[in-house]
Amino acid sequence: MSNKLDNINTLDDFKKLNINELPDLATDIREFLISNVSKTGGHLAPNLGVVELTMALHYVFDSPKDKIIFDVGHQCYVHKILTGRKNKFSTLRKMNGISGFPKTRESIHDIFNTGHSSTSISSALGIATANKLAGKNDYTIAVIGDGALTGGLAFEGLNNAKIDDTNLIVVLNDNQMSISPSVGNLSSYLNQLRSSSLYTSSKQGVKKFLGYIPFLGKFLTTIIENSKDTLRHLILPNSRMFEQFGFTYLGPINGHDINDLIKILNRAKKVKKPVLLHVVTMKGKGYEYAEKNPDTFHGVGSFDIESGKISESSPSYSKRFGKELVKLAKENKKVVAITAAMPKRYWSFGI
Ligand SMILES: Cc1ncc(C[n+]2csc(CCOP(=O)(O)OP(=O)(O)O)c2C)c(N)n1
Structure with missing residues (x-):
């Protein structure tokens, strides 16, 4: 069986594909991700969830003229595959290899060095505003997860985005997960919007x-x-929240239907004010173990593809930190801990 990904080495190769060839390419990209990350380790589940979304973004927009900023940046693997770094994936997260996050020094398609969550809307707004002042019509797109959207800095971006004639598009990648399941008022609000099917x-x-x-x-x-x-x-009276922030709200839309994604992104392009596009995806899509345990496969070491069994590795920083904190909390009832959207990473040890 021919593998479409074999012939994709540059963004131009990808953009030459016919729309009806894209679903097969999505399947090949998923296989590539699973095969490579099973050896190198990395952020598997977030990337499996954004295969179609990243493809649609690169199909509709013209990177690096149009700028795509991935919040946190852990879901940038598909973007790296499509922008000429496919052959470097065996070096992922290794010394002198490609980074697991966007790096401006690595590619002109990597716009902003991320890792810290919730920065994408503000940075995209800055670029979009600069474009507007320079009289450019280029698009700036922030791709932000429902987890990262709960971070305070994301609201700084939303708070300032009420600028007409700005080609700013915020793509909300709503998979109902942060690292652990998303919690809080925003999560309940997105639940209501999703039920708008x-x-x-x-x-x-x-x-x-x-x-x-x-x-x-x-x-x-x-x-x-x-x-x-x-x-x-x-x-759906509640869909007004983003609109009251000055955005045109589009969605919710199935983030695994590439044809619909392309259509709605083209529609978003025509709106002459900031757009918030609500895309619903499944974290871990296409690999049964990651679909069932998106938290475990969020960031993972090497693993066996057939059984989903993860190799034993030396305890991570999070694991050591969690263990120590639980120990302290057992000794002292006054210890209270707050975590940025990742309780399982920290607290599952010993309680
Ligand atoms: C300031 C900060 N706090 C916490 C984290 C840890 N962290 C990494 S990814 C992430 C959220 C992931 O959820 P989401 O944005 O919904 O993306 P998904 O992985 O579900 O696609 C968090 C909180 C971080 N990177 N930066």
Whole structure:
């Protein structure tokens, strides 16, 4: 069986593909990720979740003229594969090898050195504003997870983004997971938005019904199309939060349907103000063990592909830190710990 990824060495190679070739390439990229990360270790589950999304972004936008910033940056592997670094993946996270995060020194397609979470919206806003001042129409895209969106700095970006004529697109990669499952008010809010598939299906249902009515049906369908925002607010009043921050909210959309992603990104391009595109993905998509245990396979050492068994490694910093903290907490009831979205990493040792 031919492997489409074999022929993709540069972004140009990728962009020459026909849209109907993309789903097969997505399958090949997943196989490549699983095979490589099983040997080198790395952030597997986050990358498996953004295969179609990253492909769609590079298909629709023109990097590095348009700038794609990955929040935290641990989900940049597909971006690295598509931007000429496929053949370096055996060196991932090794001395003198490619980094597991975007690095400006590594590629002109890596825009911002990340690692610290929640910085993408502010940095993208800075670039988009500079573009606007320079009279450029280039796009700036921040890809941020629902986990990273809970970090305070993300709200600094949202707080300042109310600028018209700015080609800023925030893609919210909502997989309902941080490292551990997402918690808190924002998570509940996104839950409500996600359940708006009810909105999509009811709108489609109404359109289908109207389609059966001669003449008048077509007219009414057009009205519904044009009033989609009004309809959305009637059915989903909560989708207003991002809009009150000055964004046009698009979504929620299935982040594994590459055709729909391409369509909606092209639509986002036409909006003359900041856009928040809500994309729903599955962390670990395509590798059964990572789908079942996205937390364990968030960042993982080498593992056996068939059994999903992870190799024994020396205890990580998080593991040592967690153990010590649990010990202290057992001795002193006044010890209270707060974690940035990763309780299992720290607390699963000894309690
Ligand atoms: C300031 C800071 N706090 C905590 C972390 C640890 N951390 C790494 S990834 C991540 C969140 C991951 O969740 P999400 O953004 O939803 O991405 P996903 O992995 O689910 O795709 C966190 C909190 C960090 N990198 N930086």
